[in-house]
Amino acid sequence: MPSALSILHRTSRTPDTWVFEGHVVVLKRHPRARRYTLRLNRDNELVVTVPRGGSHHHALEFVQRSRGWIDGQRLRRQGAPGHATEWCAGTDLLLRGHRVLLALGHEQGRPYVSCGDERIFIADRSMNLRRPVEAHLLRLARTELPRRTRELAREHGITVARISVRNQSSRWGSCSATGVISLNWRLIQAPDWVRDYLVIHELMHRREMNHSIRFWRHVAHACPRWREAEAWLDRHAVELGF
Numbered sequence: 001m002p003s004a005l006s007i008l009h010r011t012s013r014t015p016d017t018w019v020f021e022g023h024v025v026v027l028k029r030h031p032r033a034r035r036y037t038l039r040l041n042r043d044n045e046l047v048v049t050v051p052r053g054g055s056h057h058h059a060l061e062f063v064q065r066s067r068g069w070i071d072g073q074r075l076r077r078q079g080a081p082g083h084a085t086e087w088c089a090g091t092d093l094l095l096r097g098h099r100v101l102l103a104l105g106h107e108q109g110r111p112y113v114s115c116g117d118e119r120i121f122i123a124d125r126s127m128n129l130r131r132p133v134e135a136h137l138l139r140l141a142r143t144e145l146p147r148r149t150r151e152l153a154r155e156h157g158i159t160v161a162r163i164s165v166r167n168q169s170s171r172w173g174s175c176s177a178t179g180v181i182s183l184n185w186r187l188i189q190a191p192d193w194v195r196d197y198l199v200i201h202e203l204m205h206r207r208e209m210n211h212s213i214r215f216w217r218h219v220a221h222a223c224p225r226w227r228e229a230e231a232w233l234d235r236h237a238v239e240l241g242f
């Protein structure tokens, strides 16, 4: 059997970040932890808690032994509701943190679906409304999210190279070493304060390209409600298609 280390490759991000079968593995040392534990975070990274006296080597072996659990978690996220369901009149969804109902109407013979204050013209009343509604939300997100990101960047004196809003299936956002901020369009479904947290999180990666204590200190300073926002994102991840 090959040793754990032979199939794990170090990444350049930080010394404690590795790649295991396509997953980013982050090792976190916790002097008070009694054993190794594993969880999948919002960014789909495997976070391994390393107890006092634990080693990289044992942590990585622990990941390798947990392969069954990891596969199960992956499948659960892929099969989560929101990936394949049909939307019709009466379907409720989140928009800017408010629950809105899809309703059908028509104006001068043209059918539309309404969703909160938004009105989206559609080809046919009997169609699955998911596609036109999601496409509309994506368009809204492409205007609103970059505008807000630029505002927050200015407020915190951070420069960004480019902002892209995309349809990512497993991440809320990311920040590249060159300063490109990518945001998931579904953030438009979250309340403003949660969206702002996520944007601030990515912006603070311009100061620290990791999740170190220093990084979280920047986040907490700029966004005191960050824990609450993280909890909101966790609670709604499945509904929002993660």
Ligand SMILES: [Zn+2]
Residues within 6 Å of the ligand: 201, 205, 210, 211
């Ligand atoms: Zn991050």
